[in-house]
Amino acid sequence: xxxxxxxEQLIEHTLVLIRRRGFNGFSYRDLAELVGVKTSSIHYYxxxxxxxxxxxxxxxxxxxxxxxxxxxxKLPPAEQARQYLEPIRQGVGTDQACLVGMLSAEVLxxxxxxxxxxxxxxxxxxxxxxxxxxxxxxxxDTPYPVPPAQLAEVxxxxxxxxxxxxxxxxxxxxxxxxxxxxxxxxxxx
Amino acid sequence: xxxxxxxEQLIEHTLVLIRRRGFNGFSYRDLAELVGVKTSSIHYYxxxxxxxxxxxxxxxxxxxxxxxxxxxxKLPPAEQARQYLEPIRQGVGTDQACLVGMLSAEVLxxxxxxxxxxxxxxxxxxxxxxxxxxxxxxxxDTPYPVPPAQLAEVxxxxxxxxxxxxxxxxxxxxxxxxxxxxxxxxxxx
DNA sequence: GTCTATAAGGCGATAGAC
DNA sequence: GTCTATCGCCTTATAGAC
Numbered sequence: 001x002x003x004x005x006x007x008e009q010l011i012e013h014t015l016v017l018i019r020r021r022g023f024n025g026f027s028y029r030d031l032a033e034l035v036g037v038k039t040s041s042i043h044y045y046x047x048x049x050x051x052x053x054x055x056x057x058x059x060x061x062x063x064x065x066x067x068x069x070x071x072x073x074k075l076p077p078a079e080q081a082r083q084y085l086e087p088i089r090q091g092v093g094t095d096q097a098c099l100v101g102m103l104s105a106e107v108l109x110x111x112x113x114x115x116x117x118x119x120x121x122x123x124x125x126x127x128x129x130x131x132x133x134x135x136x137x138x139x140x141d142t143p144y145p146v147p148p149a150q151l152a153e154v155x156x157x158x159x160x161x162x163x164x165x166x167x168x169x170x171x172x173x174x175x176x177x178x179x180x181x182x183x184x185x186x187x188x189x
Numbered sequence: 190x191x192x193x194x195x196x197e198q199l200i201e202h203t204l205v206l207i208r209r210r211g212f213n214g215f216s217y218r219d220l221a222e223l224v225g226v227k228t229s230s231i232h233y234y235x236x237x238x239x240x241x242x243x244x245x246x247x248x249x250x251x252x253x254x255x256x257x258x259x260x261x262x263k264l265p266p267a268e269q270a271r272q273y274l275e276p277i278r279q280g281v282g283t284d285q286a287c288l289v290g291m292l293s294a295e296v297l298x299x300x301x302x303x304x305x306x307x308x309x310x311x312x313x314x315x316x317x318x319x320x321x322x323x324x325x326x327x328x329x330d331t332p333y334p335v336p337p338a339q340l341a342e343v344x345x346x347x348x349x350x351x352x353x354x355x356x357x358x359x360x361x362x363x364x365x366x367x368x369x370x371x372x373x374x375x376x377x378x
Numbered sequence: 379g380t381c382t383a384t385a386a387g388g389c390g391a392t393a394g395a396c
Numbered sequence: 397g398t399c400t401a402t403c404g405c406c407t408t409a410t411a412g413a414c
Contacts, residue, residue, distance in 0.1 A: 027388075027389065027390080028389080028390065028391090029388075029389080039389095039390085039391085040391085040392080040393095043390085043391065043392075047391085048390080048391080049390065049391095
């Protein structure tokens, strides 16, 4: 556990706060108490709450990009799917949903720059999943029920919903159902 | 357009406010201004915000129950699916997502009675969809990639996510992808 | 039932000392 | 950079007149 600057700690705790309670569900006071500074110090780094959230979404997006980029696309598709799902599965049951999934419900309270960064995040997932389905298609003996790009939108949406509802039901059931569909349409080794 | 009591108007506008902005995104002041009363009058009908939201979820759930109950289960499965999807499709593009979909992201701010009512709502959808898939299964020539109950969870999740993200992207694309999968696994006439 | 008035505290944000 | 102090407004909720 290496030492973090105040700015880094602010981002880190903002990620957790939003993933737990959403944009309208946390305050500068909450964040200040977690980091151990006064609220005015937050304004030094992030003049407005909008600036803070924008940086949080960018950081979250950058981490996810690196993670997805690191998956070797020459592996068997089922193994690629497994690696894609791993950290999503790990996050379920922690009271934290996906940051972008949380913010999507509150989109009317968010600025256009934040929304644009959120759209990029969703596109990144859908683009990668579309590629996965396209790579897997020639190895299957039956065609998909819908084209790869549509299947990617459905699969990603079901995963997002699975993460959000895990907190409501206290079970990973819906996330695993989405994961089963994703793995189920991969050619099995 | 028939005349509504103040209590009815309060519920009606609460439904819209939550479906637009979520639980933490609207205030008694917002609601009072829409109905044309003072905030203290809201407290007369609904002592706390929690009481108000609980009644809103109950009302929303009751309406959906009546709607789904009215679908004739002896119709061809593809037609049942079409009738199920119709009002969901109609709602997209109105800046309003599903009430329960919105509240799911804010579950940590909600009381246990509200959560229980939300769970019932989700179960109602999943139960009906499971039944639909089971009725359709014998008419298909290939088996589903996953069991009916799991397919129901995935389909419902993808629809929910499609409604929420329609506001972020300004397109019904993701909702229609989920609808296409649902209709796509029905035996076609 | 609906109002006025107000309590008691939270909110994001800023000024200015150190 | 971080603090104290404060601004102006919003929040849910209550007391009590009419």
